[in-house]
Amino acid sequence: MSTTIQDVARKAGVSVSTVSNVLNGRADRMRAETLARVEAAIAALNFRPSKLAQQLKTGQTPLLGLLVPSMTNPMYGYMAREIESYAQEHFGFRLLIGSTYRDRAKESAFFEDLLAHGVRRVIVISSLADERHFESAVEQGMVVVSYDRGATPGKRSRVGHVMPDNFEAARLATRHLVAHGHTRLAFATVAGMTMSRSAKIDGFHAAAEEAGLRATAEVLDGGSLDEYGDAVIAEVGRATAHRIATMAPRPTGIVALNDLMAIGLMAGLREAGLEVPRDVSVVGIDGLYLAGLCNPGLTTVQLPVREMARAMVERAMQGEHSPPADESDQVFAPARLVERESVAAPPERQRPPAAHPLREEKTSP
């Protein structure tokens, strides 16, 4: 089929081991003239050693597994992009990607396949509560790095952890609302608790507490992600917005779990006849570029995505050895608040939602 090391050896008039030596940078073991002949043959035949065969021999394959809940979510696309380019540029690794839709069976199946493919390093972005299936993969020799979830305290896990400072991110967002004079605060999240979600809620509460607003700060728990199709989180945001519109008194400052939810929230608020930021202020967390394209522009807390991506790749590449004796989680400072137009002072007194028809979508053939 394609040229093999044998062909090269034959063409260069040397043995395969010599060719293998030049392939593996052991050019010192041979005469310059031999090296030249081999290199010439490689070039002439346009030979590329089969990674397959190399792997089978060495047990190492330059492939990085990446597990994301959904590639359709712009945040994961963003992270995947950063992970890919760093892994490629610094380690020559390609990405073997898989979507899990937050389904444990799918996650496990993906791990099995990775193992079978000889992939030994994986980055997992998941919101699944427990990590047992990862541990078992680690047992089998995998290096796994998990995003946005801390190690279970006590149980020293061999899984690496990288995450943003979710607490601080939410606190920053909440303080921004407080600074604008909001006193009725809400945190909009989805059903189900994860480490990162609870950290954000804690940050939200902490900021409310500081401002003496704890009594009126509430957590709005939206629908489950499973119930919705694709735009999932945004849909939950939309649904939550409709709920907010009917509350009395209504919260005026809302921190969303993430930008996508915030975007859905804004759309829902609009549909319910409420105007952002006149009636309700919204701030997101993530820092998607899409936030800057919204109307109004979404104020959001920018997470250090690139830095986190690098840290994850580095950790995944370290190998099974190096995890610092005291494998503490790697946490990043939340970057900065990016101010746009979705936050303003709360309204003097609350208006009822305008008698605004729900917008309809027509479809024509």
Place this chain on the structure above:
Amino acid sequence: MSTTIQDVARKAGVSVSTVSNVLNGRADRMRAETLARVEAAIAALNFRPSKLAQQLKTGQTPLLGLLVPSMTNPMYGYMAREIESYAQEHFGFRLLIGSTYRDRAKESAFFEDLLAHGVRRVIVISSLADERHFESAVEQGMVVVSYDRGATPGKRSRVGHVMPDNFEAARLATRHLVAHGHTRLAFATVAGMTMSRSAKIDGFHAAAEEAGLRATAEVLDGGSLDEYGDAVIAEVGRATAHRIATMAPRPTGIVALNDLMAIGLMAGLREAGLEVPRDVSVVGIDGLYLAGLCNPGLTTVQLPVREMARAMVERAMQGEHSPPADESDQVFAPARLVERESVAAPPERQRPPAAHPLREEKTSP
């Protein structure tokens, strides 16, 4: 390291070929009792055959290469998702993904790596003009399917082609504007011509012609994609919007190359003090779910993404044999127009852009 076929054979008290036979569905060649023993051993040892070794032997690896311009673009995320799930569910293939950033060198490097990894089937979503590097990959035994680009007429290519009916999509969008009474039409695109772009432009012109509006229908050629960072297309849209705002007379009905560009366009129009749809109407092409979250909701032509994804996977799996003698491109009807709020009748007379300050982004630490 991990359990091998040898271990299973030993444990079951049979030879490796017997185990291999059960692995490959040749259970009929043995006694039920033997089969049972082998299966028991496999289960007990939690044995998964190494795809690596299988590949080396068979030359087939259940991996599908997918080349996209950028994973950050929601449209590609959407396509990747559909491709992945179909390939996984129907063929048990995983995705080896790569971003090219529309760079030929990166594309070629990716192909080389795929070859080295034993991957023989690739789907390419690219806007690069020529396909020569694909042809060479095909020469080496790859099955490649290219999205959104037709085969060069005459030169019968061995590369498969799948694309939406771009002409019809743009025509549909344009007619919608015409139906709303617009007479000054524009098509907003990016620099550089590709097959799909020119098909859209043709569709745009065709609709204008039908309506006798050809004289005032113009193509607005935005910046190059290379100049921008990540949100690329949206940024081009934004820049184009600023240009539109200063035109006199100004077009009132705009068809955007795609949804992302339309979203950027709407943001830019807003920044320039123009209101959509009161001053300018916009319609996109793609049908991203994000279009429904915009404010105003973006009217767009929904492309049959899932169907196209399936067709591409099917074609990629067919193997090198089947390409129908007259390998014609596979084209899909554009689905439907999804009406939202970004289109209205044109204004009676044009207002100058409001003295509206550009919105600013502040960043605080």
Place this chain on the structure above:
DNA sequence: TTGAAAGCGCTAACAT
């Protein structure tokens, strides 16, 4: 400085 040879884990003739 170079080559011979033994596998890596599996498949598929070919034997028995």
Place this chain on the structure above:
DNA sequence: ATGTTAGCGCTTTCAA
């Protein structure tokens, strides 16, 4: 019905 064996393309001792 089951086992033996020769590779797939490469890496890596170990010899020459």
